[in-house]
Amino acid sequence: MTMAASEAVLRALSGGLPHTCCSDPCNNNWKSLLFFKSRVNCRNNGGSLYQKSKNCSRMLWKYTWINACQGEDVACYVETQRAKRLESMRFKCQRADSVSGVTANENLPPISRPVNTVGVTVNGNVASAATVREKSHKAHEGSVEEEAWDLLRASVVYYCGNPIGTIAANDPSDTSILNYDQVFIRDFIPSGIAFLLKGEYDIVRNFILYTLQLQSWEKTMDCHSPGQGLMPASFKVRTVPLDGDDSATEDILDPDFGEAAIGRVAPVDSGLWWIILLRAYGKCSGDLSVQERVDVQTGIKMILKLCLADGFDMFPTLLVTDGSCMIDRRMGIHGHPLEIQALFYSALLCAREMLAPEDGSADLIRALNNRLVALSFHIREYYWIDMKKINEIYRYKTEEYSYDAVNKFNIYPDQIPSWLVDFMPNRGGYLIGNLQPAHMDFRFFSLGNLWSIISSLATVDQSHAILDLIEAKWADLVTEMPFKICYPSLEGQEWRIITGSDPKNTPWSYHNGGSWPTLLWQLTVACIKMNRPKIAERAVKLAERRISRDKWPEYYDTKKARFIGKQARLFQTWSIAGYLVAKILLDNPSAARILVNEEDSELLNTLSDMINANPRRKRGRVGFKQPFIV
Numbered sequence: 001m002t003m004a005a006s007e008a009v010l011r012a013l014s015g016g017l018p019h020t021c022c023s024d025p026c027n028n029n030w031k032s033l034l035f036f037k038s039r040v041n042c043r044n045n046g047g048s049l050y051q052k053s054k055n056c057s058r059m060l061w062k063y064t065w066i067n068a069c070q071g072e073d074v075a076c077y078v079e080t081q082r083a084k085r086l087e088s089m090r091f092k093c094q095r096a097d098s099v100s101g102v103t104a105n106e107n108l109p110p111i112s113r114p115v116n117t118v119g120v121t122v123n124g125n126v127a128s129a130a131t132v133r134e135k136s137h138k139a140h141e142g143s144v145e146e147e148a149w150d151l152l153r154a155s156v157v158y159y160c161g162n163p164i165g166t167i168a169a170n171d172p173s174d175t176s177i178l179n180y181d182q183v184f185i186r187d188f189i190p191s192g193i194a195f196l197l198k199g200e201y202d203i204v205r206n207f208i209l210y211t212l213q214l215q216s217w218e219k220t221m222d223c224h225s226p227g228q229g230l231m232p233a234s235f236k237v238r239t240v241p242l243d244g245d246d247s248a249t250e251d252i253l254d255p256d257f258g259e260a261a262i263g264r265v266a267p268v269d270s271g272l273w274w275i276i277l278l279r280a281y282g283k284c285s286g287d288l289s290v291q292e293r294v295d296v297q298t299g300i301k302m303i304l305k306l307c308l309a310d311g312f313d314m315f316p317t318l319l320v321t322d323g324s325c326m327i328d329r330r331m332g333i334h335g336h337p338l339e340i341q342a343l344f345y346s347a348l349l350c351a352r353e354m355l356a357p358e359d360g361s362a363d364l365i366r367a368l369n370n371r372l373v374a375l376s377f378h379i380r381e382y383y384w385i386d387m388k389k390i391n392e393i394y395r396y397k398t399e400e401y402s403y404d405a406v407n408k409f410n411i412y413p414d415q416i417p418s419w420l421v422d423f424m425p426n427r428g429g430y431l432i433g434n435l436q437p438a439h440m441d442f443r444f445f446s447l448g449n450l451w452s453i454i455s456s457l458a459t460v461d462q463s464h465a466i467l468d469l470i471e472a473k474w475a476d477l478v479t480e481m482p483f484k485i486c487y488p489s490l491e492g493q494e495w496r497i498i499t500g501s502d503p504k505n506t507p508w509s510y511h512n513g514g515s516w517p518t519l520l521w522q523l524t525v526a527c528i529k530m531n532r533p534k535i536a537e538r539a540v541k542l543a544e545r546r547i548s549r550d551k552w553p554e555y556y557d558t559k560k561a562r563f564i565g566k567q568a569r570l571f572q573t574w575s576i577a578g579y580l581v582a583k584i585l586l587d588n589p590s591a592a593r594i595l596v597n598e599e600d601s602e603l604l605n606t607l608s609d610m611i612n613a614n615p616r617r618k619r620g621r622v623g624f625k626q627p628f629i630v
């Protein structure tokens with residue numbers, strides 16, 4: 001191909017940064033072509049850490065040319081052009097506050113390390129972790145809470161001298177750490193909340209601002225680039241020798257958007273969690289300057305645009321691939337899983353609170369309001385089940401072709417699983433895991449239900465009913481260690497087909513009905529919101545009996561949660577942080593307001609008008625006052 005032809009192809013392919021295509025990315029040097037890095041050339045060659053951080057004169061986007069293009073390969077040529085463009089994208093940054101070149105409010109307190117952490121950064125982690133662990137074992141009789149704080153602090157990751165997140169697990173016995181040495185966005189949320197509640201805001205602010213920088217990273221997998229606005233699932237701080245200087249090192253942020261993750265799963269929940277944490281940071285610290293920054297406002301809008309983009313869907317729920325959230329591998333949760341919908345709803349409400357009113361965002365806010373109304377109606381109406389609803393489904397007529405069908409999604413009553421008949425208490429109910437045409441996933445997914453309470457996606461009555469069910473089914477959902485990630489597990493042929501015979505997700509293990517202590521914090525917030533903290537207290541007491549002795553496992557196995565998970569990491573940070581957040585909130589319940597979304601009365605009115613207008617019968621314009629116009 002001639003260079004002129006290549007130019008034409010490039011023009012056709014690009015529009016901003018190109019979505020390129022190549023024949024076989026694995027065989028044509030594609031992968032080794034370029035490494036894009038966001039670098040801080042932070043010299044780690046002596047001096048105090050604070051001094052080192054001051055010496056960091058530069059955050060720059062940098063690319064390293066590894067292999068030159070051979071011949072006239074189009075993909076290669078396209079990449080060359082892109083690399084040239086990116087070469088000019090250099091940003092200077094000294095502190096998180098000025099990341100992305102936006103000057104921060106000068107009144108912000110300087111970034112500092114937590115006072116009681118010591119140690120030298122090794123691959124972004126703190127070398128003193130082992131010492132803390134040893135100490136904490138000896139002091140086993142001492143307070144579990146104190147031990148948890150020590151361990152949480154030992155998991156802090158530093159970037160150029162500044163605390164920036166916590167690693168997923170700090171397990172010394174682990175021979176295969178996989179990516180558990182990374183900072184996961186979702187895992188950091190309970191850590192961040194614990195630090196906020198303790199009055200240590202810097203780490204959260206840094207996390208928010210540095211992960212924001214990763215949002216606009218060039219991301220590709222096998223020639224495909226996902227939508228702008230995606231937040232990574234995790235990132236790692238790498239400490240590497242500084243180019244051309246043997247005596248110095250530099251810290252590099254290295255994100256994973258799913259392109260290296262097991263199963264290459266898309267981290268849909270990351271951006272949603274990021275927005276939720278940003279609001280919590282503002283509410284807890286009183287520092288609204290972070291959410292008001294231009295780059296942060298842009299970041300919020302990019303996430304919203306990605307989530308609100310038009311697709312083929314007929315439903316207001318967010319359509320996602322399998323493994324796009326806490327359950328990050330194949331578990332039959334592709335489509336419209338509840339967890340993503342609850343986080344989506346919560347993030348929309350949080351974003352609405354934080355978006356600066358300006359002409360440019362009017363359309364976005366309108367779309368957001370419309371989505372909130374439609375989403376809450378859809379979930380409350382179609383995901384909800386209790387004894388009465390199951391009985392309705394049991395008597396459904398099928399194959400109804402009409403605008404006013406009762407069985408809108410054509411659910412065959414035979415789908416009602418036998419376990420559900422025993423599981424559903426007379427008093428109580430819950431939101432099902434997923435709804436698709438001709439398919440209801442009746443499994444109980446804990447995080448989705450708990451976050452539906454916290455975000456007010458569920459009505460007040462539904463929220464109480466979910467807690468009623470948790471109390472009634474304590475022996476199934478909590479048993480010896482809180483809290484089952486989902487109930488029940490998939491077994492036999494179903495397990496083979498749905499998980500793809502995943503040996504990690506065997507019945508009652510890991511994501512397939514395993515018990516995850518980290519869920520304690522979400523349970524606690526939900527219980528506090530509904531003024532029923534005793535339920536959470538009971539669960540925390542149960543966890544306290546063995547969680548420290550068991551070395552803070554990631555998850556427990558078996559139906560009764562009796563064993564530490566067969567492949568569970570020990571000293572799993574979000575197990576530690578989840579416990580801490582639960583403890584702090586139970587001591588000071590009003591602090592839970594930083595996470596809770598109260599029911600919006602305008603939304604409520606619109607919704608009740610919609611329900612009164614009986615959408616089962618009416619099509620098109622329904623007779624209700626609609627304050628939000630598409």
Ligand code: GLC
Binds near residue numbers: 187327
């Ligand atoms: C597991 C969990 C995921 C978590 C990660 C790191 O893959 O399923 O939710 O973020 O471990 O702890």
